[in-house]
Amino acid sequence: MHAVQHGLAERLAAWRAPDAPGSGPCRLVPLDESNRTQWSALLDRLPYQPVGYDLPNGDYQHTYFASAFPLYRRLDCLVFWQQQAIALWPLGAFGDVQNLRLSSHLNGALGITPPLLGEQLSGKQEKALNRAWLGTVAALCQDFPIAGLDFLAPPADDTLPHWHSLLMTFGATYGGQHRLIVDLTLPEVEYHRQIRKSYKALINGAAKLWRVELDTTGDAENFAAFQHLHEAVAGRKTRPEATWQRQFDAIKGQTAFALYLRDAAGALVGASLFNCSRDEAYYAVGAYRRELFDQPLAHLNVFEAIRHARSRGLRRFILGQRTYPGDVPAPSGKEEQIAFFKEGFATGLQVQPLLRIAGNRLAEAMSIHQPSGSG
Numbered sequence: 296m297h298a299v300q301h302g303l304a305e306r307l308a309a310w311r312a313p314d315a316p317g318s319g320p321c322r323l324v325p326l327d328e329s330n331r332t333q334w335s336a337l338l339d340r341l342p343y344q345p346v347g348y349d350l351p352n353g354d355y356q357h358t359y360f361a362s363a364f365p366l367y368r369r370l371d372c373l374v375f376w377q378q379q380a381i382a383l384w385p386l387g388a389f390g391d392v393q394n395l396r397l398s399s400h401l402n403g404a405l406g407i408t409p410p411l412l413g414e415q416l417s418g419k420q421e422k423a424l425n426r427a428w429l430g431t432v433a434a435l436c437q438d439f440p441i442a443g444l445d446f447l448a449p450p451a452d453d454t455l456p457h458w459h460s461l462l463m464t465f466g467a468t469y470g471g472q473h474r475l476i477v478d479l480t481l482p483e484v485e486y487h488r489q490i491r492k493s494y495k496a497l498i499n500g501a502a503k504l505w506r507v508e509l510d511t512t513g514d515a516e517n518f519a520a521f522q523h524l525h526e527a528v529a530g531r532k533t534r535p536e537a538t539w540q541r542q543f544d545a546i547k548g549q550t551a552f553a554l555y556l557r558d559a560a561g562a563l564v565g566a567s568l569f570n571c572s573r574d575e576a577y578y579a580v581g582a583y584r585r586e587l588f589d590q591p592l593a594h595l596n597v598f599e600a601i602r603h604a605r606s607r608g609l610r611r612f613i614l615g616q617r618t619y620p621g622d623v624p625a626p627s628g629k630e631e632q633i634a635f636f637k638e639g640f641a642t643g644l645q646v647q648p649l650l651r652i653a654g655n656r657l658a659e660a661m662s663i664h665q666p667s668g669s670g
Contacts, residue, residue, distance in 0.1 A: 308368060369387050402579070448650070525582040597614075
């Protein structure tokens, strides 16, 4: 088994995506040190900047997954139309010899997301782009033991994109995930009316017990205490030191911020980190003293994070997934409790389409699909 895994790891490390038939002047160029500035420049040009696409956050996600699985390969790509960068596509392969998977790791969610477009494309350009990135996924499925694929789309709009209908014609099954958001464009007074009624007294009471400290530039001492608290609550070291360094770098680079809660004696009782872009924030990780789990630490923490996100002009705060009893797989009791807690702060619920298809089925469909057909 070790020899098989070693051989697969070598093939994965050396793999290069072939040109997809019918993609024309559309090219996928692997992200490396030579073009990271192009990635950031394209992201900066977007009229709306979703959270999770900045390079510090991507570096963290890839460092985390590389440490957690015996097989891993970062496959992020810049998409070019002729000589112009037009889209960003985060992607990684991870797993073991029995179960290799693909995911964009966007904010830690499992599933392949489509390339993030930097400009409006014509119908012809869009179809060529879809042949290019879906062709890359298909080629990976031909060359490696990838049994199943999950495609996780951005929240549904009025019109579904071309790639969605294309996958459905190939035999994909359709489902969805739900995520909770806060509309930060609402006036603070109006938002306060929408918070779950019971939370208001809890937040006010918590503010009298604990002091909130905000870090937007990177305080090494506080962040080290955050890491120690997280490991103390978990009862073990849950991930490598390099992942914490990536998150600290994100704070220093102002693509994340941290909140610390202290008691009257100055002891750290809670801490959390939030990723952010120019327009969105995302609740990434939190830790709270175990003996205070029944206290409204998290209530105060999330409320203050939302206030900060609004103060810096962000437009949306993503609280995370809203699980339901009928989800497949069914959520655990803890997951349901967390989802219910976050729902008390939300102003809306979004649906993210989730399409599933067997890897060999996509590979076969892409090999026989002609540009003059439904694509």
